[in-house]
Amino acid sequence: DQQVKQNSPSLSVQEGRISILNCDYTNSMFDYFLWYKKYPAEGPTFLISISSIKDKNEDGRFTVFLNKSAKHLSLHIVPSQPGDSAVYFCAAKRDFGNEKLTFGTGTRLTIIP
Amino acid sequence: DAGITQSPRHKVTETGTPVTLRCHQTENHRYMYWYRQDPGHGLRLIHYSYGVKDTDKGEVSDGYSVSRSKTEDFLLTLESATSSQTSVYFCAISDIKDSIKSAEAFFGQGTRLTVV
Numbered sequence: 150d151q152q153v154k155q156n157s158p159s160l161s162v163q164e165g166r167i168s169i170l171n172c173d174y175t176n177s178m179f180d181y182f183l184w185y186k187k188y189p190a191e192g193p194t195f196l197i198s199i200s201s202i203k204d205k206n207e208d209g210r211f212t213v214f215l216n217k218s219a220k221h222l223s224l225h226i227v228p229s230q231p232g233d234s235a236v237y238f239c240a241a242k243r244d245f246g247n248e249k250l251t252f253g254t255g256t257r258l259t260i261i262p
Numbered sequence: 263d264a265g266i267t268q269s270p271r272h273k274v275t276e277t278g279t280p281v282t283l284r285c286h287q288t289e290n291h292r293y294m295y296w297y298r299q300d301p302g303h304g305l306r307l308i309h310y311s312y313g314v315k316d317t318d319k320g321e322v323s324d325g326y327s328v329s330r331s332k333t334e335d336f337l338l339t340l341e342s343a344t345s346s347q348t349s350v351y352f353c354a355i356s357d358i359k360d361s362i363k364s365a366e367a368f369f370g371q372g373t374r375l376t377v378v
């Protein structure tokens with residue numbers, strides 16, 4: 150039972166345009182969401198997060214939007230740069246104590262120069 | 263970057279042999295995790311630890327055991343390696359940000375394990 154889903158395995162975007170990565174979740178107990186970025190042969194690195202008390206969080210070129218009623222979140226990258234080419238994982242957890250992260254299957258983003 | 267070191271980085275082993283992977287942290291974080299990454303599955307939690315000698319199972323714990331005798335070290339053992347355990351293994355750490363909330367997890371560089 151995949152509680153966190155990333156339905157697009159891959160996405161290609163022109164450099165300078167907006168990249169939009171999507172994530173859906175099924176567990177209504179999740180109230181803290183994170184995006185991780187992963188380059189080949191490296192570990193995932195934390196990118197941005199959002200608590201369920203917000204619907205938007207912005208950090209530079211990266212913005213995460215949360216739609217709780219739809220159980221959907223998205224990551225917007227604008228403008229997209231070649232260095233953004235990586236696999237992006239969505240993750241979710243209960244924002245309480247030592248709750249573990251549940252990850253999606255990842256989306257491979259390719260930025261076309 | 264969080265101080266997390268995984269060893270070895272690469273290993274090839276034969277079916278049926280025991281294998282131990284090591285995760286070492288210098289951040290004094292309370293929580294440590296072992297994940298595996300496989301195509302089509304993302305990252306799946308194997309085992310985790312919430313303190314010295316305190317460990318619990320994740321979603322894919324069969325065939326794996328862990329030990330944590332010191333805050334800085336978390337060992338993952340494949341008791342009798344099988345080809346289905348060929349994967350990339352990641353260690354992660356986290357800690358409590360305030361009294362009730364845990365911060366984001368930080369990952370090591372990964373260990374690529376091949377079971378032949």
